[in-house]
Amino acid sequence: MPPLETRQLLTRDEFREQVFQRDNHRCVICQQPGVLDAHHILERRLWTDPTEFGGYFLDNGASLCAEHHIKAEETVLSPTQIREAAGIK
Secondary structure, eight states, rough: OOOOOGGOHHHHHHHHHHHHHHHHTTTTTOBSSSSSSESSSSSSSGGGSSTGGOOOOOEEEEEEHHHHHHHHHSSSHHHHHHHHHHHOO
């Protein structure tokens, strides 16, 4: 991840739009296009500092289809697996 100073906290709408655009509007796990969720890799509630509130950083998001979003929420898919699939360093 880049140093915090170079990362931009996005609005919810900017976060969704930029995550989907980066991932070509496809699930990063199965490449299915269509209805997607902009999944927070690290939960929003963990970001409590006002300068990071909600964790709406591009490198904290990934496009997931409904099936893989559930697996991510259940931690069947790890943050590391999701980052690798999305090409996030």
